[in-house]
Each structure stands twice: as structure tokens, then as C-alpha cells.
Amino acid sequence: MNIEVLDEDTSDTHTFEILGQSQAWFEVKPDSTGLQVAEDAVIDFESNSTNLLEIRITDSGGADVSGTITVTANDINDAPQIDVPIPDMEIDVDTPFTYTVPLETFSDQDAGDSLIYSATNGTGFSLPSWISFDRNTRSFSGTPSSDEVGDLEIRVNAIDTSSAITFDLFTLTIVGDDSWHNSVTPTDVSGDANTSAIDALIMIDILNTIGAFEIDPNQQSTLGFADVSNDGFVSALDALLVIAFLNTPSAEGEFAGETLRLDSAYVDFIFDEVDEEENDSLLQRLAIDILGR
Numbered sequence: 001m002n003i004e005v006l007d008e009d010t011s012d013t014h015t016f017e018i019l020g021q022s023q024a025w026f027e028v029k030p031d032s033t034g035l036q037v038a039e040d041a042v043i044d045f046e047s048n049s050t051n052l053l054e055i056r057i058t059d060s061g062g063a064d065v066s067g068t069i070t071v072t073a074n075d076i077n078d079a080p081q082i083d084v085p086i087p088d089m090e091i092d093v094d095t096p097f098t099y100t101v102p103l104e105t106f107s108d109q110d111a112g113d114s115l116i117y118s119a120t121n122g123t124g125f126s127l128p129s130w131i132s133f134d135r136n137t138r139s140f141s142g143t144p145s146s147d148e149v150g151d152l153e154i155r156v157n158a159i160d161t162s163s164a165i166t167f168d169l170f171t172l173t174i175v176g177d178d179s180w181h182n183s184v185t186p187t188d189v190s191g192d193a194n195t196s197a198i199d200a201l202i203m204i205d206i207l208n209t210i211g212a213f214e215i216d217p218n219q220q221s222t223l224g225f226a227d228v229s230n231d232g233f234v235s236a237l238d239a240l241l242v243i244a245f246l247n248t249p250s251a252e253g254e255f256a257g258e259t260l261r262l263d264s265a266y267v268d269f270i271f272d273e274v275d276e277e278e279n280d281s282l283l284q285r286l287a288i289d290i291l292g293r
Contacts, residue, residue: 003034003069005057009059009061012060012061013059013060014058014059015033015057015058016028016029016055017032017055017056018035018054019054019056020052020054021053021054022050022052022053023041023051024038024041025037025041025051025053026051035055049072049075050070050072051070051071051073052069054066054068055067055069075110077110077113077160077162077164078109078110079160079164079165079166080106080164080166081107081108082105082106082166082168083104083107084102084105085168086101086105086168086169088173089170089171089172089173090174090175091144091174091175092174092175092176093145093146093149093174093175093176093220094145094146095144096141096143097131097143097172098141099139100139101117101139101156106158106166108158110160112161113162114160114161115159115160116158117133117138117156117159118135119133119154119157120155120157121152122153122155122169123153124155128152130142130144140154144174146176146179147220149175149219151171152174153169153170154170155169176220179221180225180227182228183230186229186241187228187242187245188225189202189203189225190224190225195242195245199242200239200243202224202226203228203238203239203242204239206223206234212233212235212236214232215227215232215234226238228241228242229241
């Protein structure tokens with residue numbers, strides 16, 4: 001802070017003292033030749049825009065003068081601030097989702113400022129097509145499909161009259177059913193409440209056309225309940241479990257599954273055996289003997 005001193009003795013030097021101030025904005029420079037903004041000063045127009053500062057100036061001859069000056073802080077625009085962060089949320093697939101951002105989420109201390117709102121994904125790009133945001137009502141709405149399973153980071157922007165922007169991030173977790181493993185009847189691949197030759201043929205067809213693979217936990221199955229073993233992979237093991245179930249007699253001597261015979265058939269198929277060391281692609285031959293013996 002520069003203060004001009006008028007002294008008839010042009011060769012005099014001057015030192016400064018602060019006798020009092022209504023706000024702790026200033027301090028004397030280390031060499032006492034002027035004033036500077038204090039290290040911990042909070043100069044805020046909104047909370048207090050003026051400071052009554054009483055100072056004494058002494059010249060090199062020992063003469064001094066005291067007086068009070070009024071220091072006024074100029075107003076600058078303050079960006080909006082987050083008062084109440086938006087919580088993370090979780091929803092199920094195929095379930096309508098609605099959420100309105102509360103007014104108390106953001107505030108702006110500049111008198112007369114109003115806020116407008118927008119929403120993007122977490123990286124600033126457009127939201128997925130399944131979800132929309134109404135900036136007038138601050139409301140989200142939409143229904144996620146099974147393709148959306150996983151975490152969606154959403155950014156809500158608050159923009160003031162001077163275009164200053166503040167944003168808050170929250171995570172919307174979309175939860176799907178376990179579409180790869182039938183927890184009720186693991187060998188019921190088709191999901192028709194019955195284990196039959198159809199389930200074995202579904203598994204063989206998957207292995208013939210796609211091969212073995214590791215399941216992406218965020219991807220919903222379009223192949224039925226193909227992870228019979230529930231180990232996170234679709235492999236020959238799952239086909240063998242279905243076949244073994246169909247070929248296993250019950251306590252009454254009946255065979256599991258439908259009374260359906262496929263003549264002993266040998267089906268060639270290629271699958272990728274998931275092996276931590278080799279990951280070789282192997283040609284396997286399965287002997288299928290699905291009988292109601």
C-alpha cells in the first residue's frame with residue numbers, strides 16, 4: 001500500500017506505525033518505510049468492504065503526524081461455491097431414475113448474482129443418451145438399460161452471472177442382475193426353469209462360435225446363463241457341467257433333465273482355454289451321450 005507523504009524537508013525519510021485498524025488488513029513493512037497487506041489478511045467485499053486505518057508517520061527529524069484513513073475494497077466477482085455436495089447414488093437397470101439437484105447445493109456470495117446449471121459426464125462431454133438433464137428444474141431423468149451397467153461419473157456445473165463456474169462430481173452406479181450365472185439352477189443356461197439338451201447345445205454353440213472367454217463383470221449377458229461354474233469364465237467346463245448333470249441318474253434311477261435322447265454324437269469345437277501360463281487355443285472333442293437311459 002503506497003501512502004504519499006508531503007514534507008517540506010525534502011531530504012527527510014519517514015517511518016510508519018499502525019495505531020489501530022477496524023480490519024486486520026495491513027501491517028508495517030519490515031523496514032518501517034510503508035504499509036503492506038498482512039500475510040493472513042482476508043479482504044472480502046461481501047463481509048466488510050471498508051477498513052478504518054489509524055496511522056502515525058514520523059520523519060527523520062522526530063516530527064510526527066497521526067491520522068485516520070478509510071480504505072475501501074473493490075468488489076470482484078466470486079465464483080459459486082459448493083455448500084452441500086451431491087451424494088453418490090445407485091440404481092438398478094430398467095428402473096426409471098429421477099433426481100433434482102437441491103438449491104442448497106451451490107451458492108454465490110455476490111449480491112444480485114443468479115445461477116444457471118448444466119450437466120455433463122465426469123470428463124466434460126455429453127451425458128449418455130439414456131439420461132437427460134433439465135437446467136431449468138435442475139433435474140435428471142432416464143432409464144438405464146443393461147448396456148449401462150457400471151459407474152457413471154456426472155458433473156453438475158453452476159455458472160454465475162459473470163460466467164464463473166464451479167462444479168460438483170458424483171457417481172451414479174448402475175447395477176444389473178447376475179445375467180451370466182443362474183443361481184437357482186446353474187445348469188439351466190436358457191433360463192426356462194428346466195435343464196435339458198437345449199442347455200448343452202447352447203453351451204456348445206457358444207464355444208464353437210465365440211470360444212472360451214473371461215466375463216466382463218460390467219457387461220450383461222446376451223448368451224444366457226453361460227457361466228455355469230460361476231468362476232467368471234465361459235469355457236468347456238460349463239458345457240461339461242451341463243452334460244454331466246443330464247447324464248447323472250437321480251436317487252430313483254432316473255436321469256436328470258428331459259427324457260430326451262441324442263444319439264452318441266461327437267461335436268468338434270474350438271475354445272480358448274484360459275490358462276495363466278499358456279493361454280493356448282486348443283481343439284477339443286466332447287463325447288455327448290444325453291440319454292434318458
